[in-house]
Structure formats: C-alpha cells, structure tokens
Amino acid sequence: MGIRKVKEPEGNVPFRQLPIIDLTDLESEDYSKRKKVAEDVYKACTEVGFFYIKNHGISDELVKNVRKNADDFFKKVPIQEKLKIDRKNNEYFLGYAPYEALNEKEGKRPHSYESLLFGREAKYDKEFGKETGEKFDANNQWPPQDVLPEFKPCVSEYFSQMLTLSRKLIRIFALALNLDESFFDDKVTHPGSLLALNYYAAQVADNPDANTAIFPHTDHELFTILRQDDSVNSLEVVSGDGIWVPATPIPGTFVVNIGDALSIWTNNVFLSTLHRAINRSGTERYSIPFFFGADYEVVMKTLPSCITESRPKKYDNIVAGEHYLSKMSYAFKKSNK
Numbered sequence: 001m002g003i004r005k006v007k008e009p010e011g012n013v014p015f016r017q018l019p020i021i022d023l024t025d026l027e028s029e030d031y032s033k034r035k036k037v038a039e040d041v042y043k044a045c046t047e048v049g050f051f052y053i054k055n056h057g058i059s060d061e062l063v064k065n066v067r068k069n070a071d072d073f074f075k076k077v078p079i080q081e082k083l084k085i086d087r088k089n090n091e092y093f094l095g096y097a098p099y100e101a102l103n104e105k106e107g108k109r110p111h112s113y114e115s116l117l118f119g120r121e122a123k124y125d126k127e128f129g130k131e132t133g134e135k136f137d138a139n140n141q142w143p144p145q146d147v148l149p150e151f152k153p154c155v156s157e158y159f160s161q162m163l164t165l166s167r168k169l170i171r172i173f174a175l176a177l178n179l180d181e182s183f184f185d186d187k188v189t190h191p192g193s194l195l196a197l198n199y200y201a202a203q204v205a206d207n208p209d210a211n212t213a214i215f216p217h218t219d220h221e222l223f224t225i226l227r228q229d230d231s232v233n234s235l236e237v238v239s240g241d242g243i244w245v246p247a248t249p250i251p252g253t254f255v256v257n258i259g260d261a262l263s264i265w266t267n268n269v270f271l272s273t274l275h276r277a278i279n280r281s282g283t284e285r286y287s288i289p290f291f292f293g294a295d296y297e298v299v300m301k302t303l304p305s306c307i308t309e310s311r312p313k314k315y316d317n318i319v320a321g322e323h324y325l326s327k328m329s330y331a332f333k334k335s336n337k
C-alpha cells in the first residue's frame, strides 16, 4: 500500500470567527466518531490554525485555582522576591519575566505584561513519569513555598492534565493527517512543554499606546492550549484576508493553535497563524498558555502524508530541541536588548 496523503487544503481562508470543536468523541471507541473529530480538526488547522475546544475534560475549578495562584504570585510577592527567580538566570528561560523585560525591538513600545514560565518535571507526568534526570526534568524556578504553599501543587496538577490532554489531541492530529493514530505517541514521552502564566495589568482604556500587550507573533512549539479570562476581549488572530479577528472568550473552552514546529513538520499543511493580545478593556487580565512540543531529541522529518506532487518538501530535518532553543534565544535577545 502506498503512503496515504492528505487532501490538498484550502489554505488560510478569510474567517470572522474561530471554529469550535467538540471533543466529546475524542476517545470514542467508534472509529467513525473519532474520524469525524479529526475531519473538523483538519479543516480548522489547515484553514485557520486556531480553534476553540469544548468538552475537553478539564474542570473549571482547576482552572480557577491556577488563576487564583497566579494572582497571588503577581500581586503578593514583592518584586525583589520575584527577581530571585528571573528567567535570565535559567538556561531554558524558565522563571519570571518582569514587565520591563518584555520589550520588543528598540524604539517600540514595551509589551505590557508579566509572565512566569515552567517546564515539564517527570514527577508531574501521569503517563510517563518514571524516568528522571536532566533530560526529563526542567530546571524550574518555583515561587517561595513558604509564601505560596498552594502554588506548586496546583500549577503542577494543571501541567499534568495539560500533558494528558495534549497527548490525546495529538492522536487526533495524527488521524487528521492520515497517519496512524499512534504516530506521535513515542515522540512525546518527555515532551518539551511549557506552561506560562501571563498577567496583563489594567491599562488606561482610551490610551492606544499603553494597551498593546503581546505584539503579533506565532508560537514556537507543536501546538498551544490557551485559557483566557472569560470577561476580557484581548486575543486577536489574523484572518486570511489580513483582518484581525477577536478570539472572544467562550466560558469553559480553551483556544488551541498550531505552532511553528507542527506547521514545519506538516510541510505547512497546518497553519501557524499570527496572533496578538491587546488589552483595551481597562481591566486586568490573565492568560494561561500551555505550549506542547516534541521530545527534544526527535528529528522532525517532513511527514510523508504531507509531501505531494503539488506540495514538494519545503524543509530540512529539524531537531525539536534545537528548534526550541534557537527560537527562544532569538526572542530573548530581542526582548533584552
């Protein structure tokens, strides 16, 4: 049997809202039901690069708790303490990024948010938690446990549930790409994954210069699962016709978007779409993106189903970890000039 190929996608279409995908049948025993989810996913990933997910199995209570702990960190921990876990001192850029550190190129306004970034530690991985050591455990910088005793248990539980959900999602991506559902399974056993807690302080609502939060960018990893506050419009995604479309929060959902690594791996069949966050609301906002990547030693060789006559191979093989470090070093240098 020859290699199954993907159907040539439409490419990025002009859209005015992001598709919503119901994950009820994500793990259905009925193959035709899983295939239906995969078809919805294929359409969303090839035409938009972004979609909401509902019925994903993550409880609202857990999300609220993470938000509360983030709130405690950003508001209660004094800046001197925060700077003790500055990401500057971490080889993988994990830790705290102060407001001032998130500057774009010289001459541009600063990104107006603070952030805290964590990587995977094996013991918080319910599926593949046995192997420990440098390769498997991120060198995280946690906030002081005596000040925020609930923080680490709560955030690590959320990390663990995000890993589990991501591994389920990537099986649907495999199906969508006409690969065996298990294609990625052994490539995400100790995945390069990152959880960020982003805090956007309230801005003066009518001051356009003060309101940009994150400038237009694409994400680096395979895909991102983002939770945003219910009441604040901020995230915007560029449509095929160049219009910024709001990813208006829908309570109980997450926004999923394809990152550069999966776009490259799929020979650009999946789109890594430009997005930005602008806080025009006059109130503060939290967002919690989880970035899911492949195991760092995985060689991303263009997926065979994504090379067709009309779509020749565009990329050399890329090692997942090298991709991550080069992207992060670049972003970090740019922001710390």
Ligand SMILES: O=C(O)CCC(=O)C(=O)O
Pocket (backbone or CB within 6 Å): 196, 198, 214, 219, 226, 228, 234, 235, 275, 276, 277, 286, 287, 288, 289
């Ligand atoms: O805050 C948001 O809604 C977007 C965050 C984001 O795009 C990112 O952290 O990469």
Ligand SMILES: [Fe+2]
Pocket (backbone or CB within 6 Å): 217, 218, 219, 275
């Ligand atoms: Fe992003």
